[in-house]
Amino acid sequence: xxxxxxxxxxxxxxxxxxxxxxxxxxxxxxxxxxxxxxxxxxxxxxxxxxxxxxxxxxxxxxxxxxxxxxxxxxxxxxxxxxxxxxxxxxxxxxxxxxxxxxxxxxxxxxxxxxxxxxxxxxxxxxxxxxxxxxxxxxxxxxxxxxxxxxxxxxxxxxxxxxxxxxxxxxxxxxxxxxxxxxxxxxxxxxxxxxxxxxxxxxxxxxxxxxxxxxxxxxxxxxxxxxxxxxxxxxxxxxxxxxxxxxxxxxxxxxxxxxxxxxxxxxxxxxxxxxxxxxxxxxxxxxxxxxxxxxxxxxxxxxxxxxxxxxxxxxxxxxxxxxxxxxxxxxxxxxxxxxxxxxxxxxxxxxxxxxxxxxxxxxxxxxxxxxxxxxxxxxxxxxxxxxxxxxxxxxxxxxxxxxxxxxxxxxxxxxxxxxxxxxxxxxxxxxxxxx
Amino acid sequence: xxxxxxxxxxxxxxxxxxxxxxxxxxxxxxxxxxxxxxxxxxxxxxxxxxxxxxxxxxxxxxxxxxxxxxxxxxxxxxxxxxxxxxxxxxxxxxxxxxxxxxxxxxxxxxxxxxxxxxxxxxxxxxxxxxxxxxxxxxxxxxxxxxxxxxxxxxxxxxxxxxxxxxxxxxxxxxxxxxxxxxxxxxxxxxxxxxxxxxxxxxxxxxxxxxxxxxxxxxxxxxxxxxxxxxxxxxxxxxxxxxxxxxxxxxxxxxxxxxxxxxxxxxxxxxxxxxxxxxxxxxxxxxxxxxxxxxxxxxxxxxxxxxxxxxxx
Numbered sequence: 001x002x003x004x005x006x007x008x009x010x011x012x013x014x015x016x017x018x019x020x021x022x023x024x025x026x027x028x029x030x031x032x033x034x035x036x037x038x039x040x041x042x043x044x045x046x047x048x049x050x051x052x053x054x055x056x057x058x059x060x061x062x063x064x065x066x067x068x069x070x071x072x073x074x075x076x077x078x079x080x081x082x083x084x085x086x087x088x089x090x091x092x093x094x095x096x097x098x099x100x101x102x103x104x105x106x107x108x109x110x111x112x113x114x115x116x117x118x119x120x121x122x123x124x125x126x127x128x129x130x131x132x133x134x135x136x137x138x139x140x141x142x143x144x145x146x147x148x149x150x151x152x153x154x155x156x157x158x159x160x161x162x163x164x165x166x167x168x169x170x171x172x173x174x175x176x177x178x179x180x181x182x183x184x185x186x187x188x189x190x191x192x193x194x195x196x197x198x199x200x201x202x203x204x205x206x207x208x209x210x211x212x213x214x215x216x217x218x219x220x221x222x223x224x225x226x227x228x229x230x231x232x233x234x235x236x237x238x239x240x241x242x243x244x245x246x247x248x249x250x251x252x253x254x255x256x257x258x259x260x261x262x263x264x265x266x267x268x269x270x271x272x273x274x275x276x277x278x279x280x281x282x283x284x285x286x287x288x289x290x291x292x293x294x295x296x297x298x299x300x301x302x303x304x305x306x307x308x309x310x311x312x313x314x315x316x317x318x319x320x321x322x323x324x325x326x327x328x329x330x331x332x333x334x335x336x337x338x339x340x341x342x343x344x345x346x347x348x349x350x351x352x353x354x355x356x357x358x359x360x361x362x363x364x365x366x367x368x369x370x371x372x373x374x375x376x377x378x379x380x381x382x383x384x385x386x387x388x389x390x391x392x393x394x395x396x397x398x399x400x401x402x403x404x405x406x407x408x409x410x411x412x413x414x415x416x417x418x419x420x421x422x423x424x425x426x427x428x429x430x431x432x433x434x
Numbered sequence: 435x436x437x438x439x440x441x442x443x444x445x446x447x448x449x450x451x452x453x454x455x456x457x458x459x460x461x462x463x464x465x466x467x468x469x470x471x472x473x474x475x476x477x478x479x480x481x482x483x484x485x486x487x488x489x490x491x492x493x494x495x496x497x498x499x500x501x502x503x504x505x506x507x508x509x510x511x512x513x514x515x516x517x518x519x520x521x522x523x524x525x526x527x528x529x530x531x532x533x534x535x536x537x538x539x540x541x542x543x544x545x546x547x548x549x550x551x552x553x554x555x556x557x558x559x560x561x562x563x564x565x566x567x568x569x570x571x572x573x574x575x576x577x578x579x580x581x582x583x584x585x586x587x588x589x590x591x592x593x594x595x596x597x598x599x600x601x602x603x604x605x606x607x608x609x610x611x612x613x614x615x616x617x618x619x620x621x622x623x624x625x626x627x628x629x630x631x632x633x634x635x636x637x638x639x640x641x642x643x644x645x646x647x648x649x650x651x652x653x654x655x656x657x658x659x660x661x662x663x664x665x666x667x668x669x670x671x672x673x674x675x676x677x678x679x680x681x682x683x684x685x686x687x688x689x690x691x692x693x694x695x696x697x698x699x700x701x702x703x704x705x706x707x708x709x710x711x712x713x714x715x716x717x718x719x720x721x722x723x724x725x726x727x728x729x730x731x732x733x734x735x736x737x738x739x740x741x742x743x744x745x746x
Contacts, residue, residue, distance in 0.1 A: 017745050054598030061522065061595050064586035092718055094725045103745070125581020125596065125603040132561040132578055139561065142467065142698050145584045146560035166746040195746060196726040200719045204711055218697035219554045219588035222688065231700055362686050363520065363592055402740055 015265035018103045018167075019400030020409055021392045024260055031389060034382040041379015044372045048122050056372055063359070063367030067377050070355040072119035074213055076381070077152075078237075078351045079344065080112030081245030083160065084206040089246075089275055091199055097271045100399045103167065104256070105249045107391045110160045111384035117156060119380050144215035151209035159202035166191070167395040174407045210241040217354050225358035227299055227310045232290045237351065239286060243279040243317070244347035250276060250340040252388075254333055256398055263401060266331050273330030276343055280321030283347075284314065309357060316346030468694040468702070472551040472668050478570040479610065480549075480638035481625060482645055485676040485683065486655060487632035488542040490529055492516075494624035494633060498527035498546075501614050501623035504606075521545055523597040526608040527624055532683045541676060543683040544633055546624070547572055547593045547608035548663065549671035552692035555585035555594055564594075564605070570638075570671050571610035579605060590667050590688055638671055645673055668692025 048056060059066040082105030090098040121127055130149075132138045139146050169191070173184045214237025217224055230236070250272045257264055291297050300310050320339035329335045356367075369377070392398045394410055495516060499506055506516035507524040518525040527546040534540065549572050555564045556572060563579035566572055574594075581603055585594040597603035611622040620626065625635035634641065645661045653659050655677055662674035666688045674685060681687050704710035733744050 016740060017742060050601070052597075052599050052601050052603065054600075059583075060598065061586055062592065064583035064596060088718075091725055092721050096729075125583065126576075126579050127581070129561070129577060129580045132580070138578060140557075140559055142694075142702070143558050143560045143584075144697070144701070145558055145582055149560050149580070149582075163746075170745070191746070192730070196722050197719075200715050200722060203718055204715045207714065208711060212701075215697070215701060216558075216584070216587075219558050219584075219693050221554070221588075221590055221693050221696065222686070223587075223590070231696070234700070361592055362684070396745065402742055407742075 013265055013267060014263035014401050015100045015268050015399035016402040017100060017399065018396035019398065019402075019405040020394065020396050021260045021262075021398060022405075022408075022410065024393065026390070026393055026410075028389075031386065034386040034389070037375075037379050037382035038386060041376050041382065044376050044379070045122055047372070048376070053123075053125055056370065058368050058370045058373060060365050060367060062361040062363055062365040063356075065355060066123070066367065066373055067369045068119040068123040068373070070352060072377055072380050073116045074355060075348045075351045076112050076384075077116045077210070077213070078241040078244035078347055079248040080109040080116070081206065081210060081241035082106075082249040083109040083163065083245070084203060084210070085242040085245035085275075085279070086249060087199060088203055092203070095271060095275075097268050100265075101249060101253060101268060101272070103164075103397045104253055104399065105245070106160065106163050107167070107395075107397050108249065108252055108384075108388055109245070110156065110164055111387045111391075113152065113156045113160060115380040115384045117152060118383075119377070120152075122376065144212040144218075147212040148209050148216070151205050151212070155202070155205045155209065159198060159205060162198050163202060167391075167397065171395055171409050175409050175411075206241075207238065211235065211238040213237050213351075220359070223359055223361050224354050225306050225360060226294070226296050227291070227306055228354040228358045230290050230294060232286060233354070236283070236286060236290070239279070239283040240347045240350045243276070243283050244344055244351070246272060246276045246279050247320075247340045247343035247347060251337065251344055253399070254337045254340070256392060258333075260392070260398070262398065264333055265399065268399070269333065269336055270327070270330045273324050273336055273339075276340060277321055277324035277330075280317050280324070280343055280346075283350075284317055284321065287314070306358060309353060313346060313349045313353065316342055316349055320346070468552055468557070468692060468698050470668070470691045470695045471665070472692055474551055474638045474669060474671070475570065476637075476639065478551070478638040478671055479616070479635065480641045480671045480673060481546075481622070481633055481635055482641040482673045482675070483544045483633045484645075484648065485541045485543055485632070485674065485678065487630050488529070488544065489630055489632070490531060490542040491629065492529045493627045493629060494544065495525070495527055495529060497623040497627035498608075499525075501611055502526055521593060521595060523595045523599075523604075523606045525595075526606060530684060532678060534682075539678060541678040541683050543674075543676070543685070544624070545591075545593075545684065546672065547610070548591050548667075549608075549610060550667055550692070551669040551671065552667075552694040554588040554590060554667070554693035554697070557694035557697060558584040558588040560584070567612055569610075569616060571612040571616060572607070573609045573612045574605050574607065576604060581605075588693065590686060590693060638673075641673055645675055648675060665690040668695065 053059060057066050083102070086098050086102060086105045089095045090102060124130070133150055139150070169184055169187065173181055176184070211234035214233035214235070217229070217233050218231070221229065250269070253269075253272075254264075256262070291300055300307055320343040323329045323335070323339045329339060394412070396405075498504070499516065504524050504526065507518035507522060508514060508516060510519060511517035518528055520530070521528055527544065530543050530545060532541050532543060549570055551570070553564070553566060553572050556566050559565075559579075560582065561578040561580065563575050564572060564585055565575070581596070583596055585605060586592070586596060594605050594607045596605060610616055611620075615622055615626075621635040625633050628634070636644070642661060642664060649656050649659050649661070657676050657679055662676065662680045662685050663670040663672055666685075668691060674680065676683060737744055
């Protein structure tokens with residue numbers, strides 16, 4: 001089953017199912033650092049509950065949307081679109097190899113979406129009026145903002161939550177009492193019966209709101225530079241979400257497996273690389289076609305400030321696209337990590353620029369986030385990071401070797417080691433060192 | 435069936451109770467909600483501001499603040515008199531001065547909400563806090579506003595302002611004195627008080643005709659011999675005449691297509707009759723069902739081979 005590749009690392013077919021990270025400690029310096037950021041973020045959030053948006057954030061009437069919306073929501077939910085992009089690849093296009101990485105995609109997607117929604121909650125000025133969302137006759141149906149207000153919470157609260165439910169049930173099954181197991185055995189078939197219907201919603205809903213995020217910017221009209229303002233914004237935002245989703249899951253898998261010294265699976269990575277390559281070229285083809293159709297090619301190569309910003313963006317997506325055409329790049333973890341990072345940056349760049357750098361109101365007034373605004377944004381990201389770190393340790397999220405795990409879970413009461421007195425779970429577990 | 439209702443249907447359909455609710459709402463829909471070039475209804479009220487007549491006395495600013503109960507913005511004058519930097523959360527109406535940097539050319543310009551025929555802010559507002567009210571006045575309803583500030587991003591004239599320094603912030607913009615005066619059958623405070631007649635109130639059709647008469651009477655006086663607001667962003671209910679270029683006095687150069695049309699023309703087709711999401715869900719559902727069934731059929735064999743239960 002395992003064989004050696006050129007670099008001597010075990011690379012072949014190691015990802016068979018989700019396996020919890022067993023031996024790494026929970027309390028690490030990274031954990032403490034993220035915890036501190038989250039604590040600062042929470043403290044500032046408490047201040048924000050009583051503070052107006054004005055001096056607290058750097059937002060103003062010209063730049064009414066700050067980084068909470070433009071980065072935490074617009075940009076980071078693109079990174080959180082792994083469940084959408086990979087789910088469609090796995091269940092619709094039947095890329096069966098990808099089933100094993102779905103849990104990583106789902107957990108990261110859930111965390112990025114959930115923190116984005118929290119960011120949105122603290123960003124809106126009159127959150128108490130949000131209950132109008134419960135009264136459909138008050139909805140302004142043509143507003144892209146409405147769709148996001150309704151769709152995103154539903155997606156997180158119902159569909160993503162449903163998709164990560166098996167993680168909790170699985171843990172409960174293996175750690176719970178016999179009575180729990182009996183009842184869970186009854187729940188499992190039910191879950192499997194509604195699962196295919198739920199994933200239809202789990203793909204249709206984000207297809208709607210990820211494109212609506214681009215649709216939002218249509219009404220901004222001429223305020224957005226012509227290189228970015230196009231009727232194709234909804235489609236491009238959706239494609240960028242797919243690109244970021246695939247890229248970020250690849251990035252996350254490689255980083256996490258590196259961090260916890262897990263063996264890799266070159267077959268799955270090759271598959272992810274191919275998908276990422278296709279996503280890059282699909283995005284670039286639509287982008288180029290749009291610029292040609294609108295006659296804006298000259299603006300792209302004018303070599304002024306906005307043109308350079310555009311060229312950097314294109315380069316960040318084109319370079320990984322071309323590199324991933326070569327199998328040697330896709331099957332070398334080190335180079336795959338590099339190109340996946342570039343692709344993520346490119347996609348994020350595209351999602352971030354139209355609302356900030358390329359957003360030029362008539363009455364120019366600068367915007368730069370204030371320290372509390374930045375710290376809260378960092379707090380949301382740290383919260384997602386922290387959540388992911390805990391998830392991989394307490395749940396079977398990260399893909400791993402089947403024979404490295406005998407269905408034991410880290411105990412909640414012993415945060416440092418799982419069942420230390422019982423020894424290590426099984427000798428086959430590839431060195432998950434702290 | 436309009437694009438607007440159809441997106442409502444789409445959302446409700448996804449929630450699973452689309453048919454009944456959307457069915458009751460369907461008759462309310464008009465032919466096309468966002469034509470590229472909207473036509474003003476006959477009762478649309480209007481303001482005509484002629485920059486060549488205005489003397490910059492700012493009586494309209496004081497009258498506006500008084501009628502709307504706004505505190506004077508005295509921050510620039512050291513607390514002495516009303517002196518706002520521009521439209522802001524305390525200022526719904528302002529007279530600004532344009533002066534040519536090295537030349538004699540100058541002009542006053544009155545800024546307030548343009549009351550677009552198809553306002554981008556109304557199209558974008560998620561719960562309809564901003565709406566096109568009677569006579570075409572664009573008004574704001576506090577109980578429906580979540581403070582998302584999409585109106586500020588969408589408005590091409592950058593009119594809506596947000597009370598950044600309030601815990602319970604409001605969107606502040608000219609509402610044509612709708613509650614204060616229009617409903618009482620009075621004209622807005624600014625037009626009522628203007629001593630020179632540089633800003634006047636009337637029906638849009640009448641004022642547009644009047645503006646064109648003025649241009650015809652002295653064609654050389656007016657910039658481009660046209661009325662700003664007749665076609666800009668699909669047409670506005672506030673009309674401008676100026677001898678100085680409109681862009682110079684802060685009226686942006688805009689196309690004649692309404693932003694609402696531009697922003698909804700594609701989505702209104704995709705979401706029409708819920709068709710887009712239903713078709714996508716149908717196609718995805720069919721393929722997923724097939725793949726799922728195969729996945730489930732192969733499950734026992736897979737579990738036997740790997741020796742662990744299948745993970746979802």
